[in-house]
Amino acid sequence: MLRRCLSTGRPWKQSREPSKVNLPKGEALYGIHSVRQALQCNQRVFHKLFLRDTNGQKKKPTVDDERYVKEIKAMAVEAGISVSYESKWTLNHAVDDKPHQGVVLFADPLSIPEYIPQEPQLDAQGRPRLILALDEIHDAQNFGAVLRSAHFLGCDSVLTSMRHSAPLSPAVVRASVGAAEVLVSENRLLETRNMHQALAMSKDLGWTIVGACSGAKSLSLPTFELTTPTILVMGNEHRGLKSNIKQCCDVLVTIPGQTNHASKVDSLNLSVATGILLYQLLHVK
Structure with missing residues (x-):
């Protein structure tokens, strides 16, 4: 018996493609x-x-x-x-x-080296270095977009969490437009098993830890200037910075927005906020 589509009454078209494809490994x-x-x-x-x-x-x-x-x-x-x-x-x-x-x-997947805290040094132009730390970023599109911004804006390196974070998947690489590959090839994408411990050890070695967080105690971004080697920490898309990460920070900064309290939109997407912060810290005098 000939099967027909209920919506058009026309016969179903049999797919010419195989139902299963054996794909290469990787x-x-x-x-x-x-x-x-x-x-x-x-x-x-x-x-x-x-x-x-x-x-x-x-x-x-x-x-x-x-x-x-x-x-x-x-x-x-x-x-x-x-x-x-x-x-x-x-x-x-x-x-x-x-x-x-x-x-x-x-x-095969990319291999990311583990972060080893070291004493801060100035870059080749004598400017303070800036490391971007991503604490438990979940969304692949956000992760990729942040890596793209970090590479484009000249961030020294990017530090990610091994656990509870989006893996460096093909979706992340696609969203980064290949920037993830460049960062790995230049040894500028690193990961840590314990973000709080990595930040605390870096702080003891002389790095300034700056957290991105809104609140009464946060400095408005335009009032903060990058004068010492710094690690900028971005928190999770949903909860922001964890309390133990906040305690590790020397300074908290926030991006000022409109003061219309009636608006329900009172924050920025993670990747957008990261791009603004990096541009302000690295390129605005």
Whole structure:
């Protein structure tokens, strides 16, 4: 008996794609910039590159995208990585329907070194260094966007928590537009088993610990100036800084906003707030 769609009365179309696809080992990095940066930084073991088979595709890629895909393929071939052209369905399946832009690279996860507190030093230009500490950030998009801002704005390094934090997943790498790969390759992305202990030890060595937190005791951001090597701590998206982290801070700072108390929107997204703080501390005299 022929099955028909209840809404249209037309026969169901049988899918031509297989119900199961055997994917290469490793995690699936996706998106042109993420994959391109991963290959350039070469911090992983790579297994296979999937490119979308564009035969019969009506929508043509942009000139830039076409150039980047050719560059990605050339880098993969030079590195001895197997390349295959697959259907859009297969690529969608490999990344759970995330926006892959026709490029998926299977690779081992990145390895992040553990943070070892050291005495603070000035950077090459004689300016105070700034480390960004992320305490238990849960959202992959926030994590990636923060890494992108930290790299772009010239943060010395980024410190993350090993536990209760979003892993450095392909989603994070995609949201960072590949900045995560660069930070790892430059040894600027570090992690710690115990954030409070890492901050306390750094403070004893001479680092100034600054927490981002609203409240009566917090300084307005424009009144605070970066004059000593500093660790800026951002708390969790929901609860903010934990009490033991606050106690470790020398200073608390807040971003001033409008004073309309009738508004229900009284805070900023974590990644937006981090970008504002980093720009103010690193680029505003």
